[in-house]
Amino acid sequence: MPETDALHPTQLGTYFALMEAVSLLQHAVEQQLRAEGDLSYVQFQLLARLADARQLTMTELADGVVYSRSGLTYQASLLERAGLVTRGPSPDDERATLVTITDGGLALVGRVLPGHIEVVRRLLFNPLTEEDLHDLGDIMTRVRNHMRAEPPRSAAPRKSRK
């Protein structure tokens, strides 16, 4: 880094280590998912979330995995074609599309998850103590909640007046 940064060196180092480690982890996990289940990381995330909730709207799904809506439409059509999920209109709201995981989808998650977990354990948790694990979990949970709460930077003051 050049002389421009006004961030404490420790913070900068922490930030870079965080981003780099996650990149590496994601990369490794991607290989495993492709090899064992022919799934991309996004697809796995979607299926995992659905395995938990059974049924979600497109928006809920997209928000959950931090993904664009148009991108989700594409992925959902792929998953549907593969018979892993089903799409249908919501009875409550004609606009909403409900995505439901199929038995095949559940089976695939079940088949892929152990290997996935194995990779995460080996790369992420292996070098950590029990205390590290708790610290990390606590910190990242707090950070995530903070980010979810934070207004998206341009919290468009909602055209007031009038």
Next chain:
Amino acid sequence: MPETDALHPTQLGTYFALMEAVSLLQHAVEQQLRAEGDLSYVQFQLLARLADARQLTMTELADGVVYSRSGLTYQASLLERAGLVTRGPSPDDERATLVTITDGGLALVGRVLPGHIEVVRRLLFNPLTEEDLHDLGDIMTRVRNHMRAEPPRSAAPRKSRK
């Protein structure tokens, strides 16, 4: 998660919180970089690394940001066309391409970095105590080093014998 996981719930929660938080952070940072410098996150990472090292080979750059080589060729050509970097052959090794940051590139990094840091500070460091910061930095550094050391899963035993 269905009944398939054999991972301690705390580990699973930690893993998900980590990935989700980083996704959110990356997303926010991407907006800022696009708005203030018309840069993608990858491009910023490349320039930041070059601002530090001044000159790197393609492979060093790609490894540094966890990126495919072909992807880097593409990005490097974009950056070169924008006048932010220069590419030339290495005197040591005719195969290697040396990428050098230009004054314009350095200037752009300098112009964008403060805002970048501001976003990181607001989203990542704001909810953390001084102790959290150290814990996180320590943990992620250790994890990153562990991952960098670890054989890439299929450490092709190098066709031995003979």
Next chain:
DNA sequence: AGTTATTGCTTCGAATTCGAAGCGATGTGA
């Protein structure tokens, strides 16, 4: 009710991504 926003999703086009294949340059073993 009758506009007028807003919401939820999809379609579209452009940009970005990766892996496989290909190219010269470099190293290695005989």
Next chain:
DNA sequence: TCACATCGCTTCGAATTCGAAGCAATAACT
């Protein structure tokens, strides 16, 4: 020195990504 593997990078094609624009359903305001 002569093959032969390896390395560093680029080219190629296919897949994935996003945002903007569009469409239909719902909500909000009067």
